[in-house]
Amino acid sequence: MFTKLRIKNFKAWGEQLWDPGIELAPVTLLLGTNSSGKTSLLQVPLLLGQTFGSTDRSLDLNLGGQKGDLLDLGGYEDVIHGHDGSLDMGFGLSIKDQEPGSKRPSVFTYTVQYRRAGTIPVVAELEYREAASIYAASRQSKGGYRLQAPGYEPEVIGGRPVARRTFQPERSLTLSADALAELGEAGSRVQDLALATTRQVLERVAYLGPLRESPERSYLWGRQTPGSLGPRGQRAVHALLASANSRKKCRDEQEGGRGWLVERVSEWLKRIGVADGLELERQGRSRYFEVVLTTRAQRANIVDVGFGVSQVLPMIVLAYFVPRGTVIIAEQPEIHLHPSAQVGLAELMVEVARERQVQFIVETHSEHLFRRLQFLIADGKTRPEDCRMYFAEPGDDGRAELRPLEVDPYGRIANWPDRFFGDAVGETERQMRAMVRRMKAQQSGGRRG
Known part of the structure; x- marks a missing residue:
């Protein structure tokens, strides 16, 4: 299960979601206007999974374009925020992983940052954080990577910790064989965390797109x-x-x-x-x-x-x-459905999340699905902390903005966005004005006749 997602300088998103991140729940809804950045958030685990699954171990980020790739995002300047190739880009996932045979899940954070080297993205920093322990590889000015891990004391040359090109991470996921050997016992833990990340991102994510x-x-x-x-x-x-x-x-x-x-x-x-x-x-x-x-x-x-x-x-x-514990990422599951059927999707997600521990991260435009989630919270069938909802919209400065909706135990929204699902009140008012205007015109015409 993913408990938090972080994103930096990817498409419409600048750095506003890098430090706080986005809290994820068993059911998470992404709502908002078109071209507001919702799909870009869903693409983070999909892009990482595509990279982890690449057969090219030297590839730092697989942006797609080959047969079999789920995403085809172009080049680095196509995905970097504002098309500014001088910026670093980053992704992060906080993961709760239940290892086979273990009684308690492990909780850790995976983050990776990229910068452009020539025309391609390379890993600037790869980090695993588990409680107070940090395992990391950071790219230095000459292309070498400096390692960090609990209990690890790097060799010092010329007053600086050693950084070697042979320590370069592989597929944005794990450290090279030389780096793992250099870290000794800490290297084994890095391998365990990389395996858990692979298990969650590559094996336990299922995607359903908007076109069926x-x-x-x-x-x-x-x-x-x-x-x-x-x-x-x-x-x-x-x-x-x-x-x-x-x-x-x-x-x-x-x-x-x-x-x-x-x-x-x-x-x-x-x-x-x-x-x-x-x-x-x-x-x-x-x-x-x-x-x-x-x-x-x-x-x-x-x-x-x-x-x-x-x-x-x-x-x-x-x-x-899907197996229990899978993360389902879906875009517009309500497409082509009558409103009365759309409400059933909310019940499906809540029940399956509770009974099968399947997590849903869903982009939707359905007011009916959203309203039914409000009802399920009010009815005690789910809780606000198990059902997070966000509203995305384009900001004035070109960056996307994401607003967490504050839901109380009775399903009420404390910070209702303007024109959340269009302008229903305004449309009703305009309809009434048009009706009154026509009725007056008809009455005037009748009197003249």
């Missing part, structure tokens, strides 16, 4: 369980087929097993009001399957029902497909 795959009349399935649903949710049906045909028996009060995922998804489709159930039907003896939805005793192929069903399906599947 269109539904198909039939799906070819090769009897494989997908490793992920994909950024467009394109393998959601394959995950359902794997569940329906699993050899593992479904046991009470245990996750997984034959049909478990299909049952959870069917339940939520009914709860949010878009279908009464979902079935998977094989076409003869082929490898093709249909997704059939039932609604008020009527059965129809997913292609023949409202488009919103196919668009929300990946979000529901993802909530139960």
Whole structure:
């Protein structure tokens, strides 16, 4: 789980969120106007994960552009704030990690900063902080890296601690083999922290983008369980087929097993009001399957029902497909949904976060989803500290601004932003004025006649 995110000089964000950071909760909503920097916040763990997973160990930051990359952000001057290549850029994540077999989670902070060297970004500083212990590698003026760790006393040459190019960090994640050997016992702890960061950022983050795959009349399935649903949710049906045909028996009060995922998804489709159930039907003896939805005793192929069903399906599947402890990053999960169905997404996130310890970091424009979260807080189904909400907006100086919404135990917002969801009051006032103006005009015309 991520408990805090930090960002410096990345796209619309300057340095205002570097020191305080952004507190994250089991459910975190990012609201605000278009082009206000919300997506850039979501891209931080995705960009780091893309870098950690690179096969090029010498690459400091993988901004994308190759086949298989999730993000393609261009060059350093495309992503640095104000396109000012002289600035340093930085990211940070505070992580609560439950190591396999451990009784207590470890809590630590990972930060990395970059500066431009020629035309490419290089690590200026990599740091792991655990309680009062700091493990770091800092780039010096001649390109060497100086190390810091508890109990480590560096060699001093010419009155300065030694800095070597061979200590350069790898993939913004860990120290080089030479640096780890130099640190001795502290180097082992750096490896442990790097492994925990990899586990959380690379293996426990699932992303669902704002554009979903269109539904198909039939799906070819090769009897494989997908490793992920994909950024467009394109393998959601394959995950359902794997569940329906699993050899593992479904046991009470245990996750997984034959049909478990299909049952959870069917339940939520009914709860949010878009279908009464979902079935998977094989076409003869082929490898093709249909997704059939039932609604008020009527059965129809997913292609023949409202488009919103196919668009929300990946979000529901993802909530139960991912392992416990996963972080789901989603953009506009409410897309193409009727307002009455959008409120169900709030209930889905709150319940899954509580029952499966899945964290949701979501960008949304849905007033209905937001309002239902307020109700769930007021109703005691969740707490303000378990459901953080932020409002992003462009500032006058070109920097994005992020306002934490202050929510009390009854779901009330103390610092309601101007035109939070448009100008509903103003639109009503303008409608009334137009109505009065036309009625007067009609009355005047009638008298003249």
